[in-house]
Amino acid sequence: MxxxxxxxxxxxxxxxxxxxxxxxxxxxxxxxxxxxxxxxxxxxxxxxxxxxxxxxxxxxxxxxxxxxxxxxxxxxxxxxxxxxxxxxxxxxxxxxxxxxVYAATTEPGIICILGTGSNSCYFDGEDIHMSVDSLGYILMDEASGNHFGKKLIRDYYYKRMPPEIASEFEKRFDLSSDSIKENLYKRENPNTYLASFAEFIFTSERNGYFYKIITEGIQEFIETRVLCFPESQHVPIHFIGSIAHFSEDIIRAAVWPYHLKVGNIVRRxxxxxxxxxxxxxxxxxxxx
Missing domain, CATH: 3.30.420.40 (ATPase, nucleotide binding domain)
Known part of the structure; x- marks a missing residue:
């Protein structure tokens, strides 16, 4: 078996x-x-x-x-x-x-992962080619769960989050500075902890604030993790993961100015x- x-x-x-x-x-x-x-x-x-x-x-x-x-x-x-x-x-x-790659295609394409973390590669039909090594959630992971989680926490503390959304955010999570710092700097799995906040975006009703956050994250990912492959202009761009699944409309809008073609979007x-x-x-x- x-x-x-x-x-x-x-x-x-x-x-x-x-x-x-x-x-x-x-x-x-x-x-x-x-x-x-x-x-x-x-x-x-x-x-x-x-x-x-x-x-x-x-x-x-x-x-x-x-x-x-x-x-x-x-x-x-x-x-x-x-x-x-x-x-x-x-x-x-x-x-x-x-x-x-196995989940997305058997043909040449760019394959992107958007989950707790993020990554991308070029698949030539036989072999996988990476553009850059992933350095994880602190330095990279654009448009990932932990990327959006960090964005929410920062906006909340800098008071850039709309008041009505901030009020709902407070009901869903323990946002005390002591709790956040303990989870980030003293406990295990800070990347998973950060990603847990991203659920707030994808389990709440879509609004202009959330749309802006997702759009900016997807655009940054495209610029850093898709356009780095010259083949991106000639092959489909496939997306894998729950964040990609829930952001399909934004992904399709974000790739259009770059003349990129969206391929398969696979949740699991x-x-x-x-x-x-x-x-x-x-x-x-x-x-x-």
């Missing part, structure tokens, strides 16, 4: 496929970003999931695609955790951008990963 996973900082979706590509179970754990979380926390989040535990010695292969797995050290750490837990299974760990990449591996299973059986 093949265990597939699409992991971010906030959550990780798991799908177990049997030998003919049928779904045995779906489950979800908390985020498993090895570049952000300590090894002990990652182990705990995997171990406490009942479905994963009940099948841990029955799985042949684990394919994990996750945020924070684009560099060697965190990817190796996570691979070792899975090898120790899923006894006897072959474990393959790759960055989430690979899953995004795990669905595309399932289709990819089912096709692989069919190909292998056809060769037998």
């Amino acid at each position: 093949i265990l597939l996973a699409d992991g971010g900082s906030t959550k990780c979706d798991w799908i177990l496929l049997d030998d003919v590509g049928e779904i045995v179970f779906k489950t979800r754990t908390e985020g498993l970003n090895p570049a952000v979380f300590e090894k002990s926390l990652l182990e705990e989040r995997v171990r406490k999931n009942d479905k994963l535990s009940s099948y841990q010695d029955k799985i042949d292969t684990v394919h994990f695609y996750g945020a924070g797995c684009g560099t060697k050290k965190p990817a190796v750490m996570l691979k070792k955790i899975f090898e120790d837990f899923f006894v006897g299974a072959e474990v393959i760990v790759k960055e989430d951008m690979v899953a995004a 990449p795990i669905d595309g990963i399932i289709d990819y591996y089912r096709n692989e299973i069919i190909k292998k059986k056809a060769k037998i």
Whole structure:
């Protein structure tokens, strides 16, 4: 059996496929970003999931695609955790951008992730090409959940947020300076904490203030993470993630001045990963 996973900082979706590509179970754990979380926390989040535990010695292969797995050290750490837990299974760990490509297209294109964090690549139909390394939520991650979360908190404290929206914001979150500073500078997962504030934008009624915030974030992302690829003028631009899903109208408006073509917008990449591996299973059986 093949265990597939699409992991971010906030959550990780798991799908177990049997030998003919049928779904045995779906489950979800908390985020498993090895570049952000300590090894002990990652182990705990995997171990406490009942479905994963009940099948841990029955799985042949684990394919994990996750945020924070684009560099060697965190990817190796996570691979070792899975090898120790899923006894006897072959474990393959790759960055989430690979899953995004599988979910979006089989043809050349620019693939963009807009979730808790953000990233982009050019896919030439066979290989993935990165323009710049992602330096994470402090320096980069334009138009991501933590980008918008930071924007909301700053606007609230600088009193740039419209009063009626600020009043609603106060009802939804603990905005005391002590609480914010403790979560950002003393507790784990500050990127996930910041991204939690972005839900306020996407679960509230759309208004001019929110529209401006999203538009500015998307425009910055396009200028820094899409136009950096010369191929962007000639291939579709695909978007992956919940923020992309809820911002489709703004994305389409934002790319128009740059003469870019929007391709697929996929909310959950795990669905595309399932289709990819089912096709692989069919190909292998056809060769037998």
